[in-house]
Amino acid sequence: MxxxxxxxxxxxxxxxxxxxxxxxxxxxxxxxxxxxxxxxxxxxxxxxxxxxxxxxxxxxxxxxxxxxxxxLTDDYIQLINTAKTLSREERIKLNEFLKVMKGSYQ
Structure with missing residues (x-):
């Protein structure tokens, strides 16, 4: 790119x-x-x-x-903006979910 x-x-x-x-x-x-x-x-x-x-x-x-x-595509910007609205606990859960989706959960 x-x-x-x-x-x-x-x-x-x-x-x-x-x-x-x-x-x-x-x-x-x-x-x-x-x-x-x-x-x-x-x-x-x-x-x-x-x-x-x-x-x-x-x-x-x-x-x-x-x-x-x-x-920083539109979908990435949207993800960042959504994450900014989450509580600390929600961000932790989101990170865990993303790790599972990516296959790198330990």
Whole structure:
């Protein structure tokens, strides 16, 4: 799969949080159109702005560039968002179930 550019990676990461462009813009104290320009690859954020955006998304520059967001398909994003709504006990049970499904349960 082709590597995603910064704008696409930002959009996918924002959706996993999940936040709208308006909510992210408010957290970073910029306009919504400013965030949209980055996500639509009409502008590239400088390092300081990218660091602020990533902090608002709960990550950092190192993680952003080392994490493979190519795997963040719609179904994966939906799974992440669902898992975020679960209690600790429910997440433990979900992990056990996923291990059984994958065949790696020990």
């Amino acid at each position: 082709e590597n995603l550019n910064i704008g696409e990676k930002l959009r996918l990461l924002r959706k996993t949080v999940p936040l709208t462009t308006k909510e992210l813009a408010e957290r970073v104290n910029v306009s919504q159109s400013y965030i949209s320009r980055f996500e639509n690859n009409r502008a590239i954020p400088d390092v300081d702005m990218l660091a602020k955006i990533l902090e608002a998304l709960g990550t950092d520059l190192t993680s952003f560039f080392s994490h493979d967001v190519n795997e």
